[in-house]
Structures are given as structure tokens and as C-alpha cells.
Amino acid sequence: MNFVLRIWRQKNANTPGRFETYPARDITPDMSFLELLDVVNEGLMARGEEPIAFDSDCREGICGMCSLVINGIPHGGHRGTTVCQLHMRKFRDGEAITVEPWRAKPFPVLKDLMVDRSAFDRIIQAGGFVTVSTGGVSDGNAVPISKPIADEAMDAATCIGCGACVAACKNASAMLFVAAKITHLGLLPQGKVERDRRALRMVQAMDQAGFGNCTVTGSCAAVCPKEIPLAVIARMNRDYAWALLKGEAG
Numbered sequence: 001m002n003f004v005l006r007i008w009r010q011k012n013a014n015t016p017g018r019f020e021t022y023p024a025r026d027i028t029p030d031m032s033f034l035e036l037l038d039v040v041n042e043g044l045m046a047r048g049e050e051p052i053a054f055d056s057d058c059r060e061g062i063c064g065m066c067s068l069v070i071n072g073i074p075h076g077g078h079r080g081t082t083v084c085q086l087h088m089r090k091f092r093d094g095e096a097i098t099v100e101p102w103r104a105k106p107f108p109v110l111k112d113l114m115v116d117r118s119a120f121d122r123i124i125q126a127g128g129f130v131t132v133s134t135g136g137v138s139d140g141n142a143v144p145i146s147k148p149i150a151d152e153a154m155d156a157a158t159c160i161g162c163g164a165c166v167a168a169c170k171n172a173s174a175m176l177f178v179a180a181k182i183t184h185l186g187l188l189p190q191g192k193v194e195r196d197r198r199a200l201r202m203v204q205a206m207d208q209a210g211f212g213n214c215t216v217t218g219s220c221a222a223v224c225p226k227e228i229p230l231a232v233i234a235r236m237n238r239d240y241a242w243a244l245l246k247g248e249a250g
């Protein structure tokens with residue numbers, strides 16, 4: 001397969017970026033999108049040119065590092081699929097493909113297609129954890145959890161922190177991400193102790209980082225590679241409202 005790639009190149013956060021056009025030839029349909037970029041980079045390096053910077057790690061849909069807007073859609077618009085799991089057979093031979101970084105103020109561009117997502121780390125540091133006294137390994141069944149609750153918590157826990165929800169949102173809202181974490185921890189007995197404090201602190205950290213508010217357009221859930229549902233946002237709003245009502249100290 002052959003493609004024409006329009007790729008965003010930007011030296012750093014303080015330098016304006018621009019699109020550059022690169023041909024990609026003899027690409028096999030079973031290559032992933034990241035492997036396509038590897039091939040383009042090999043060609044650039046062979047010619048002594050600067051390779052395109054992009055993030056990746058696991059390349060199997062579990063780490064959340066890959067972060068490309070492809071033809072205007074974070075992760076390329078294939079349901080439940082990260083960029084690293086997106087294969088070139090999903091594109092038309094000869095297609096022109098536009099590739100950009102996540103676009104959101106709290107995710108400044110580091111270089112080319114790489115953005116700084118440490119704002120997410122700060123939100124997790126604010127409350128995305130449970131505090132436990134460690135000791136001997138407890139019995140696996142010591143704390144019974146019903147199957148529906150375990151399933152719901154596990155579904156929310158599949159959020160990989162990629163940030164596509166923010167990139168898709170016109171308000172650059174991080175609510176789907178934050179709500180997934182709040183839901184995952186708040187549903188389990190171990191996470192209930194800090195539930196109120198967690199909601200207040202994580203929402204505060206989200207606001208401080210400059211993410212926008214949710215206006216329920218649903219674009220976040222539409223692009224989420226882990227198909228986190230909008231319902232988690234309703235749960236987060238409830239937790240947050242209860243914590244405010246109870247006068248919980250953030």
C-alpha cells in the first residue's frame with residue numbers, strides 16, 4: 001500500500017509548528033500505524049533528516065502512551081482501538097492521511113507528535129489511590145465483593161490514561177478520565193474510605209491543571225479506546241456533590 005502523510009512537525013512548545021508531507025511506499029496492510037511511522041522514520045534517518053517524534057511503549061493497547069490524532073480523530077476513529085492497534089488495512093490504498101498531536105492547552109506539545117501529559121499524573125497524585133496498611137498477604141476472599149460491582153469497577157479500571165477523551169472534547173475536559181478512576185476506586189470496599197476526599201481532590205487538581213468542564217457532548221466516550229461509558233461522569237458528579245454537602249475537607 002502507498003500513502004501520503006501530512007504530519008505535524010514542531011520543534012518544541014515555544015516554536016510554531018507546521019504540516020510536512022511525506023510519502024509512505026510499500027507498506028504492508030498488516031502493519032500498525034506506529035510501524036508505518038517507524039518505516040517513514042527509517043527513511044528520514046537514512047537521508048540524514050530528523051525523525052518524527054511520537055510516543056509509544058507497549059504497542060498492544062494497554063499503556064496509553066500512543067497519542068495521535070489521525071484524520072481529525074484521536075486514535076483514528078475505530079471503535080475500541082488505540083493507535084498502536086490500528087492497522088493500515090483500515091485505510092484506502094493511496095489515501096492522504098493527516099497526523100497531529102493531542103490538541104489541548106493542559107497537554108503542551110513537547111516535540112512533533114509528543115505531548116506532555118503530566119497533568120494527568122498530578123490528578124492521580126491528588127487522589128487516585130487507596131491508602132492501606134500493608135502487612136501479610138490477606139486472603140483473597142477476605143473482603144467479599146459482588147460480581148456486578150467487581151465487573152463495573154474492573155470496566156472503569158481499564159482506562160489507560162491515554163488522554164484521547166481530552167483531545168476529542170471541545171472543552172478539553174478530562175472528566176471521563178477522572179470519573180473512570182473515581183468509579184473504579186469508589187466502587188470497591190477498599191476505596192470507599194477515601195471516596196469523598198478523593199472526589200474533591202481529583203476534581204480540584206483537574207480544574208487547576210486547566211481542563212475544561214463537561215457539556216455532555218459524548219465525544220470523549222466515542223473515541224475512548226477502552227469504551228469507558230459517560231455514566232461514570234454522572235457517578236463522579238454524585239460523589240463530588242455528596243462530598244461538598246457533607247463538608248468534607250478537601
Ligand code: SF4
Pocket residue numbers: 158159160161162163164165166176177180220223224225226227228
Ligand atoms: S477515559 Fe478512555 S480516552 Fe480517556 S484517558 Fe481513559 S482510556 Fe483514554
Ligand code: FES
Pocket residue numbers: 055056057058059060061062063064065066082083084085160
Ligand atoms: S503504545 Fe501502549 S497503548 Fe498504544
